[in-house]
Amino acid sequence: MKYKTLFRVLQHLVGLLVCAQGVVLVASQVLGNSLDFFASTSTRPPIAWWRFIPVQGIVGVALGSYLFFGGKWIADLAIPGNRPYCDECGYDLTDAPGDSCPECGTHRHIQGS
Numbered sequence: 419m420k421y422k423t424l425f426r427v428l429q430h431l432v433g434l435l436v437c438a439q440g441v442v443l444v445a446s447q448v449l450g451n452s453l454d455f456f457a458s459t460s461t462r463p464p465i466a467w468w469r470f471i472p473v474q475g476i477v478g479v480a481l482g483s484y485l486f487f488g489g490k491w492i493a494d495l496a497i498p499g500n501r502p503y504c505d506e507c508g509y510d511l512t513d514a515p516g517d518s519c520p521e522c523g524t525h526r527h528i529q530g531s
């Protein structure tokens with residue numbers, strides 16, 4: 419297995435695990451906060467509304483989904499060959515405007531995409 423393929427498989431697996439953990443965290447936070455709300459006694463201070471938002475779980479689900487459905491920024495950072503380069507001078511053509519290389523002016527032929 420090529421290292422790029424291995425990296426992507428591992429990235430998908432980590433994304434799936436982080437997403438699943440986020441879903442469990444959302445469920446437990448919502449359930450825990452609901453129990454706190456309904457079981458609270460008059461001696462405890464009232465729970466602020468923002469404590470009902472399961473922030474940790476939502477962040478987990480978002481991060482896991484990003485990793486599972488591509489994670490292009492992380493993949494490009496980890497795998498330099500993933501980025502487009504100019505055939506002639508090797509200039510990194512990521513986000514370069516137009517259809518020619520800004521460094522040497524050669525007509526763009528993208529490698530590695």
Ligand SMILES: [Zn+2]
Nearest residue numbers: 504507519522
């Ligand atoms: Zn060039």
